[in-house]
Amino acid sequence: xxxxxxxxxxxxxxxxxxxxxxxxxxxxxxxxxxxxxxxxxxxxxxxxxxxxxxxxxxxxxxxxxxxxxxxxxxxxxxxxxxxxxxxxxxxxxxxxxxxxxxxxxxxxxxxxxxxxxxxxxxxxxxxxxxxxxxxxxxxxxxxxxxxxxxxxxxxxxxxxxxxxxxxxxxxxxxxxxxxxxxxxxxxxxxxxxxxxxxxxxxxxxxxxxxxxxxxxxxxxxxxxxxxxxxxxx
Amino acid sequence: xxxxxxxxxxxxxxxxxxxxxxxxxxxxxxxxxxxxxxxxxxxxxxxxxxxxxxxxxxxxxxxxxxxxxxxxxxxxxxxxxxxxxxxxxxxxxxxxxxxxxxxxxxxxxxxxxxxxxxxxxxxxxxxxxxxxxxxxxxxxxxxxxxxxxxxxxxxxxxxxxxxxxxxxxxxxxxxxxxxxxxxxxxxxxxxxxxxxxxxxxxxxxxxxxxxxxxxxxxxxxxxxxxxxxxxxxxxxxxxxxxxxxxxxxxxxxxxxxxxxxxxxxxxxxxxxxxxxxxxxxxxxxxxxxxxxxxx
Numbered sequence: 001x002x003x004x005x006x007x008x009x010x011x012x013x014x015x016x017x018x019x020x021x022x023x024x025x026x027x028x029x030x031x032x033x034x035x036x037x038x039x040x041x042x043x044x045x046x047x048x049x050x051x052x053x054x055x056x057x058x059x060x061x062x063x064x065x066x067x068x069x070x071x072x073x074x075x076x077x078x079x080x081x082x083x084x085x086x087x088x089x090x091x092x093x094x095x096x097x098x099x100x101x102x103x104x105x106x107x108x109x110x111x112x113x114x115x116x117x118x119x120x121x122x123x124x125x126x127x128x129x130x131x132x133x134x135x136x137x138x139x140x141x142x143x144x145x146x147x148x149x150x151x152x153x154x155x156x157x158x159x160x161x162x163x164x165x166x167x168x169x170x171x172x173x174x175x176x177x178x179x180x181x182x183x184x185x186x187x188x189x190x191x192x193x194x195x196x197x198x199x200x201x202x203x204x205x206x207x208x209x210x211x212x213x214x215x216x217x218x219x220x221x222x223x224x225x226x227x228x229x230x231x232x233x
Numbered sequence: 234x235x236x237x238x239x240x241x242x243x244x245x246x247x248x249x250x251x252x253x254x255x256x257x258x259x260x261x262x263x264x265x266x267x268x269x270x271x272x273x274x275x276x277x278x279x280x281x282x283x284x285x286x287x288x289x290x291x292x293x294x295x296x297x298x299x300x301x302x303x304x305x306x307x308x309x310x311x312x313x314x315x316x317x318x319x320x321x322x323x324x325x326x327x328x329x330x331x332x333x334x335x336x337x338x339x340x341x342x343x344x345x346x347x348x349x350x351x352x353x354x355x356x357x358x359x360x361x362x363x364x365x366x367x368x369x370x371x372x373x374x375x376x377x378x379x380x381x382x383x384x385x386x387x388x389x390x391x392x393x394x395x396x397x398x399x400x401x402x403x404x405x406x407x408x409x410x411x412x413x414x415x416x417x418x419x420x421x422x423x424x425x426x427x428x429x430x431x432x433x434x435x436x437x438x439x440x441x442x443x444x445x446x447x448x449x450x451x452x453x454x455x456x457x458x459x460x461x462x463x464x465x466x467x468x469x470x471x472x473x474x475x476x477x478x479x480x481x482x483x484x485x486x487x488x489x490x491x492x493x494x495x496x497x498x499x500x501x502x503x504x505x506x507x508x509x510x511x512x513x514x515x516x517x518x519x520x521x522x523x524x525x526x527x528x
Contacts, residue, residue: 048416070415079416086413088406099406102399103418150418 001026001185002047002078002154006056007066009039009046016042017053018209024154024187029180031188031196031217033230034206040189041083043206044156047187048080049073060154075103079152083159083189085143089132093123096131096142100149109149116145119175137168144175155179156187161195173199193230197221205230238370243493244486249377249446251485252384256439257462258469258477259391260432266408266472267428268324270331274315274338276459278433282308282440283450284346287357297360305437312433313426321422339456347452354451361445376445383442387435388478395474404428408472457501464508470521479519483507 002024009017017039024030032040045051047058049070058066065073088096097116101109117124120141126134131142140160147155157176161169173195180186190196197203197217205213205226213220220226257279264272285304289295295303319338323331363375395401406414407424415421443458444450465484469476487507488500511518 045412050412050415069420071418071420074416074418082413082416086410086416088409088413090409091402091405095402098399099402099414099417099419102403106399146417 001061002187003059004043004047004056005058007043007046007053007058008055009042009051009053016209017046019056020209020211021056022204022211022214024185026185027183028202029176029186029188029200031190031200031203032206033190033193033196033203035230036191037208038206039209040206041158044080044082044158044187044189047073047078047156071103074150074152077151077153078156079147079150079154080156081143081147081158081160084162085139087131087134087139087142087146089130091131092128093131093134093142094127096146097123097149100146103150112149112151116148119148119178120145136163137165137171140164140168140172141175144172148179152184154185154187156189158189159191160188161190161192169195193226194221197226235370240493241369241371243489245371245373245377246492247486247489248482249380249485250488251465251482252380253439253443253458253481254462254465254484255478255481256384256387256435256442257459258465258481259474260436261463261466262469262471262474262477263404263428263432265466267404267425268320268331269328270320270335271463271471272432273332273335273459273463274342275432275436276455276457276462277339277342278308278312278436278455279440279443279458280346280450280452280455281311281342282437283357283444283454284350284355285437286360286441286444287355287450290358291355297358301360301438301441304441305434308437308440309430309434312429312436316425316429321425343452343456350452352452354449354454357444357448357450359448360441374446376442379445380442383438387438391431391435391474400424400427461501461504464504468507468511468518470518473518473521476518476520483519 004023005021007017007020008015020043032043034040042051046053049068049072053066057064060076060078063076065076088099097113098109101112104112122138123141123145126138131139134142144160160172164172169192176186176188176199188196188200197220200217203215203217203220204211205220213226257275260275261272264270264275282304285307286300289300289303290297315338319334320331323334361376361379365375366373395404403414403419403424406417406419407421411421461484462481465480466477468483469478469480484504484507487503491497491500491503
């Protein structure tokens with residue numbers, strides 16, 4: 001479904017992403033794990049079209065998308081929940097969700113809003129509230145609901161567990177499982193390797209801009225190197 | 234009693250020039266909100282609008298209303314072209330480069346018009362005529378009434394546009410977080426162009442309203458008007474649209490009250506004194522409260 005081949009991204013002189021290749025198949029949950037600064041967010045933002053790679057290619061459902069601007073990537077069904085949630089803090093919850101449906105025809109917005117409110121009843125209770133006043137967990141739900149408004153076939157999540165209490169992390173991952181069960185393919189970037197590997201089908205391990213390991217998530221969860229480097233054992 | 238009617242007349246004057254500052258300040262604030270640029274060429278759009286009105290009325294004999302519409306169209310187009318040609322290529326450059334470019338565009342327009350039309354002022358024929366109304370000893374001219382009325386309508390319309398429409402929401406989203414707005418599918422090039430178009434159209438309307446009371450066009454007319462509107466935008470809180478409206482009216486009233494007190498030579502000085510005080514005491518302006526965001 002998504003195929004990334006040999007991309008390189010630079011920030012000025014810093015070679016942030018080095019010859020990255022990986023793929024996500026229809027119906028999978030794939031995770032990219034790695035320490036802070038390994039280049040995980042840069043990869044997602046390159047797929048989303050915020051950055052462009054001068055080499056290699058990115059294909060989505062057989063179409064080359066590496067040169068497309070972000071709004072065209074989204075229109076193909078590839079949405080991202082960015083790192084740090086990046087909700088529009090001065091807008092209401094509902095306006096945030098409406099922004100999520102920005103590329104959809106106006107007539108379909110109301111139905112999608114209802115879907116999101118059904119999945120996240122907390123957002124429904126707070127639809128008129130200014131988004132900046134929500135708690136961290138609610139903001140994460142809003143960021144996810146906002147991305148779902150675009151009806152993506154592939155949802156990319158960047159550190160959805162960041163800064164959340166363990167109970168909320170459980171809740172967010174439960175939602176990820178539900179979205180997956182409902183037919184959404186998921187590309188998950190996480191520092192919380194334990195949670196990410198337990199939910200994913202396959203995983204790639206990143207170190208300083210390079211993929212150093214890949215395989216079924218269950219196997220990586222048992223791998224000694226992964227356990228010592230990322231699971232704190 | 235004579236004092237009261239003078240005061241009242243000056244308040245009307247203040248609201249009239251304040252309306253014009255407010256319309257121009259809106260353009261400054263919108264552009265700053267979207268791309269963090271103090272667009273110092275914005276004042277010169279007023280000047281271009283004034284020359285279009287002058288030219289179309291005196292050389293082509295157009296009806297005042299059509300002249301104004303033409304000025305709005307030309308200014309809108311000019312604002313969009315300036316952004317595309319001069320600012321868009323610098324989008325990932327340091328903000329200082331953008332600021333210097335804006336000042337360069339300002340010089341280009343002022344000197345270009347001086348070259349083409351000469352440095353002297355051009356007299357613009359009457360745009361708006363009508364009776365002067367007397368209310369309790371004070372007088373309100375038709376241009377003043379039209380200025381106030383048009384400004385109120387534009388402010389309501391603009392507020393609705395920004396708060397209620399899809400495009401307005403996109404503008405707010407881009408001004409809050411450009412990257413996140415892009416991830417929502419907002420085409421920032423379109424949004425930025427639209428913002429410049431809107432700001433420039435408002436500047437042209439302000440230009441026509443200005444000409445209705447001070448019927449002269451000159452190459453440098455936009456610089457002082459633009460600077461005062463800039464002060465108004467900073468006073469209200471740059472980036473805030475209600476702030477720009479409020480700031481414009483306050484600046485206009487301050488000027489008028491200084492004149493009412495018989496100190497009209499200090500008019501310009503007071504405006505810039507306000508700028509200094511705002512920057513010292515409340516740099517975020519009257520309505521531009523920086524909101525805390527949770528991470």
